Amino acid sequence: MxxxxxxxxxxxxxxxxxxxxxxxxxxxxxxxxxxxxxxxxxxxxxxxxxxxxxxxxxxxxxxxxxxxxxxxxxxxxxxxxxxxxxxxxxxxxxxxxxxxxxxxxxxxxxxxxxxxxxxxxxxxxxxxxxxxxxxxxxxxxxxxxxxxxxxxxxxxxxxxxxxxxxxxxxxxxxxxxxxxxxxxxxxxxxxxxxxxxxxxxxxxxxxYVEEIFRQPPPQYLVGQTESFDIVFHGASTGPKGFFYAIELAEYLPNIKFLIPDHASNVRHLTNSEPPPNVSCIPMTWETGLKNYVASAKLVLHPSLWSAPIEGALIKSSALNPNIATVISSYGYESEISTIVNHIRLSRDVFTASRQLSAYFS
CATH class of the missing domain: 3.40.50 (Rossmann fold)
Structure with missing residues (x-):
């Protein structure tokens, strides 16, 4: 409703x-x-x-x-x-x-x-x-x-x-x-x-959830030269799971990650260089992220709070059947039913990395 x-x-x-x-x-x-x-x-x-x-x-x-x-x-x-x-x-x-x-x-x-x-x-x-x-x-x-x-x-x-x-x-x-x-x-x-x-x-x-599902599929963008194993779809903040995603990438060196942010901001937030398997490309949904989400093998939405309906999660699930979230007690990720292949990751990053290793094997 x-x-x-x-x-x-x-x-x-x-x-x-x-x-x-x-x-x-x-x-x-x-x-x-x-x-x-x-x-x-x-x-x-x-x-x-x-x-x-x-x-x-x-x-x-x-x-x-x-x-x-x-x-x-x-x-x-x-x-x-x-x-x-x-x-x-x-x-x-x-x-x-x-x-x-x-x-x-x-x-x-x-x-x-x-x-x-x-x-x-x-x-x-x-x-x-x-x-x-x-x-x-x-x-x-x-x-x-x-x-x-x-x-x-x-x-x-x-x-x-x-x-x-x-x-x-x-x-x-x-x-x-x-x-x-x-x-x-x-x-x-x-x-x-x-x-x-x-x-x-x-x-x-x-x-506006219904409006999201009525959107046409994205067209391939000029300049999009590759797809990624995992695309992080969220803001570069703790509650949205940014640090969780970076740590996850460190445990999975053979998996290619995309973070839609400037590498300089990632360095500023983490006080270190991004892992070598992480590509930092600043973009919004309208300027390319939509395409990368659609072509990813898995879209990562690791919100670490009791998130109600998140537009990013809805948009991703409308374009890609493979979505990973982090288990929560009260987050919408535990209610959503529109995801075809929903992987609920452990709150413990190392355990989550084992889950994803099995997924990509």
Whole structure:
């Protein structure tokens, strides 16, 4: 089931998100899909304006443009806040509380009839992605009660730890007022475990999944001279399994891996050269990754958190029948049924390497 106007039973009159359409993030892509539908049905959509990358300005030393962008962001967010404060006793659908800002989010929950669509697990994890930075595994330490490891810090906003925890405690206290929309059955189970069995929650999926499966197969790209044994399809971050993939490649020297990122960034993240069997080619889905995923012997999606529906996993399974994920307790990888040949790898990288050795033998 997709998140549509009918799923809201026409209750929502406002769609409010801390990230607008056009962003490359998952929230941005979702908003790109939802906004036209909701506006056409008479809903008011509130979100900050699209933002330019600060990293681009920093890397090119464009400090004046950087300062200008920061000023624009500040006043744009102030305008967003004032527009939200005018929403009172209305039916509202909220996306991404972290970027809405928790004080504003709490106000909207207190004085309106709120539905919250869950993009991640920020309702119990200050990191949003419940990945333990030391154990490097799916983490449920803060489910029911907040006791984050000293190595955990709020993401994506740089809120002080104690303040973010305080916001989440208030969020929990107010949860009886909220109807939650989860992407998967297991995410709904997390909601009930954290907020209580009486929580109001429905499973609505991810709206643009059907669109992914209607995409035409990729055409061979000029410049694509080879295919790879394993293509890593994910961001170069711990929760997405980037370090897991690199370590896996070290255990499998005769297997050719593709990492869709700059070699310089891989070196920066790992403090070492990529293994010789790893090719680092920067690309996006649109600029070549789609083709490499389709031609790979195996596509690797080693998310190490309780990931709900991930667009990357859906896109890969639509083009390639051979997908490997890492076993999780609450991730969508344990629910998905569209993968023809689904290899669920051990959380232990060495054991996973033995599984893949057997697969390629």
């Amino acid at each position: 997709s998140l549509t106007v009918s799923d809201m039973h026409t209750r929502a009159k406002y769609l409010i998100s801390g990230i607008g359409p056009g962003s490359s993030s998952g929230v941005g892509r979702l908003m790109q899909f939802l906004v036209p539908e909701y506006i056409s049905n008479g809903f008011v959509v509130l979100n900050p304006s699209p933002q330019k990358s600060l990293r681009t300005y920093l890397s090119s030393k464009q400090y004046i443009q950087l300062s200008y962008e920061l000023v624009i962001r500040f006043f744009d967010y102030i305008l967003f806040v004032f527009r939200c404060l005018a929403v009172f006793r209305r039916d509202i659908l909220l996306l991404h509380p972290q970027t809405i800002g928790y004080p504003l989010f709490i106000y909207l929950v207190l004085f309106n009839n709120p539905t919250v669509y869950l993009m991640d697990n920020s309702f119990f994890c200050i990191r949003s992605y419940n990945y333990h930075p030391i154990r490097k595994t799916e983490c449920l330490d803060c489910l029911q009660s907040f006791k984050p490891d000293s190595s955990c810090f709020p993401f994506p906003n740089r809120t002080p730890r104690w303040l973010n925890i305080a916001y989440l405690q208030i969020f929990k206290l107010l949860s009886f007022r909220i109807h939650f929309q989860a992407q998967t059955k297991l995410q709904a189970e997390l909601v009930c475990t954290h907020f209580g069995k009486s929580s109001s929650v429905s499973v609505v999926g991810l709206p």
